[in-house]
Amino acid sequence: MNAITSKFPTAALIDGTWVTAQKSFSVSDPATGEEIARVPDLGADDARRAIDAAAKAFPAWAATPAKARAQILERWFDLITAETEALAQLMTAEQGKPLAEARGEVAYGASFIEWFAEEGKRAYGRTIPTTVASRRYITIKQPIGVVAAITPWNFPIAMITRKVASALAAGCTIVVKPSEETPLCALAVAKLAMDAGVPPGVFNVITSADAASVGNVLTSDPRVRKLTFTGSTEIGRLLYRQCADTIKKLTLELGGNAPLIVFDDADLKQAIAGTMASKYRNAGQTCVCANRIIVQAGIYERFTAALVDAVSSLHVAPGRDPRSTIGPLINADAAKKVESLISDAVSHGAKIRTGGAPDTQGALFYQPTVVTEVTPDMKIAQEEIFGPVASLIRFETEADAIRIANDTPFGLAAYLFTQNIGRVWRVAEALESGMVGVNEGVFSNEVAPFGGVKQSGLGREGAAEGLEEYLETKFICLGGIS
Ligand code: SIN
Numbered sequence: 001m002n003a004i005t006s007k008f009p010t011a012a013l014i015d016g017t018w019v020t021a022q023k024s025f026s027v028s029d030p031a032t033g034e035e036i037a038r039v040p041d042l043g044a045d046d047a048r049r050a051i052d053a054a055a056k057a058f059p060a061w062a063a064t065p066a067k068a069r070a071q072i073l074e075r076w077f078d079l080i081t082a083e084t085e086a087l088a089q090l091m092t093a094e095q096g097k098p099l100a101e102a103r104g105e106v107a108y109g110a111s112f113i114e115w116f117a118e119e120g121k122r123a124y125g126r127t128i129p130t131t132v133a134s135r136r137y138i139t140i141k142q143p144i145g146v147v148a149a150i151t152p153w154n155f156p157i158a159m160i161t162r163k164v165a166s167a168l169a170a171g172c173t174i175v176v177k178p179s180e181e182t183p184l185c186a187l188a189v190a191k192l193a194m195d196a197g198v199p200p201g202v203f204n205v206i207t208s209a210d211a212a213s214v215g216n217v218l219t220s221d222p223r224v225r226k227l228t229f230t231g232s233t234e235i236g237r238l239l240y241r242q243c244a245d246t247i248k249k250l251t252l253e254l255g256g257n258a259p260l261i262v263f264d265d266a267d268l269k270q271a272i273a274g275t276m277a278s279k280y281r282n283a284g285q286t287c288v289c290a291n292r293i294i295v296q297a298g299i300y301e302r303f304t305a306a307l308v309d310a311v312s313s314l315h316v317a318p319g320r321d322p323r324s325t326i327g328p329l330i331n332a333d334a335a336k337k338v339e340s341l342i343s344d345a346v347s348h349g350a351k352i353r354t355g356g357a358p359d360t361q362g363a364l365f366y367q368p369t370v371v372t373e374v375t376p377d378m379k380i381a382q383e384e385i386f387g388p389v390a391s392l393i394r395f396e397t398e399a400d401a402i403r404i405a406n407d408t409p410f411g412l413a414a415y416l417f418t419q420n421i422g423r424v425w426r427v428a429e430a431l432e433s434g435m436v437g438v439n440e441g442v443f444s445n446e447v448a449p450f451g452g453v454k455q456s457g458l459g460r461e462g463a464a465e466g467l468e469e470y471l472e473t474k475f476i477c478l479g480g481i482s
Pocket of ligand 1 (some may be wrong): 154155253285286287288444450
């Protein structure tokens with residue numbers, strides 16, 4: 001342990017108690033490969049204990065007035081905000097993203113807590129005009145119950161707070177299984193939640209390198225009424241199947257293959273700024289990163305030259321280096337995948353305009369890359385790259401752009417750059433995606449519903465829609481009124 005990791009717990013959290021285990025697993029810094037901490041490697045029995053705790057804590061938390069729950073969440077928001085620097089350093093150490101981005105993620109993660117603290121007070125039911133004179137109809141909103149959350153490594157704080165804050169605001173209790181790549185941030189925010197006054201059992205964290213065993217328990221236990229997952233479509237499909245037997249409610253934030261369309265009439269500066277932000281954030285490791293940059297023939301060469309120029313200003317270095325804008329990839333599999341997609345594209349005729357090779361900074365660093373002459377049938381256009389690689393496809397007409405953009409089983413984010421207001425509406429409506437950025441490369445925030453269509457998932461997170469995911473609507477028919 002070092003100064004960065006020693007400030008926060010390295011034990012798991014069950015029923016308000018910090019839990020260690022005989023078995024542990026290693027958490028390493030992807031920039032150096034060095035171990036930075038060890039955390040308990042919990043298993044199926046521990047997951048069941050965490051569900052026991054969440055089930056026991058549920059009635060009292062559900063009965064706590066929304067205002068009182070909001071006050072605890074507001075304290076949690078304040079504590080996270082006050083610890084921004086320590087949390088950002090921890091995140092950079094275990095996940096690799098540049099410090100400036102890590103600070104941004106702490107603020108982004110905290111924003112969900114602030115938002116849901118308020119929104120929880122507005123879980124309104126309805127009165128419904130009656131159909132029978134002796135009856136009155138009303139609906140009330142109630143928390144769904146115990147929730148299980150399985151969270152990813154690419155946003156190790158925000159993807160936890162986006163789920164936990166909405167669940168807690170609704171009156172649910174929760175068991176979180178964070179990614180084994182980034183458990184430390186999960187434990188850090190859980191500690192701050194305890195400090196803020198979240199009661200024992202309301203928020204539990206199971207650290208484990210055995211995702212399959214823990215996942216099995218979380219998806220099969222009938223007391224868990226909802227599963228929320230952010231990760232790959234492949235694992236999402238498996239969890240969806242596993243939840244079928246107990247008919248759990250599901251939120252699935254899965255893979256994407258985001259098109260970013262640049263029309264001839266785009267403002268070039270705006271299109272480059274948007275592409276840089278969308279593509280190279282977190283070294284290209286977000287589900288909403290532009291994966292296929294679809295550029296109209298009339299602006300293709302100018303756009304390519306300007307993008308290559310902008311990419312040359314990126315600085316590849318460990319995230320703790322203040323100049324870093326591109327950190328390491330998360331692990332060796334991720335690096336291998338980027339290399340194989342590039343070599344497949346080149347073997348089918350794509351051209352590397354800059355980058356295109358591992359970086360000398362270390363095993364998991366990859367040069368920011370621009371590849372042109374990509375065609376929609378290439379693997380690089382069909383699979384999620386999850387690396388700092390912009391792949392450019394050429395198109396001729398608006399109809400072509402829409403057809404290429406929608407020619408994927410995924411539908412999370414899409415982007416378009418144009419100055420034509422009619423085209424904005426036509427294309428935004430035609431794109432098969434849950435979210436569309438118009439002349440913007442980054443749009444995620446706490447007040448907007450985040451989520452996808454097609455095989456990119458189910459449900460929405462953030463915004464009023466995000467609270468609804470943790471609530472049941474109960475209809476009450478009040479009869480015998482004379
Ligand atoms: C993700 O990549 O899963 C989340 C990205 C975001 O919230 O912007």
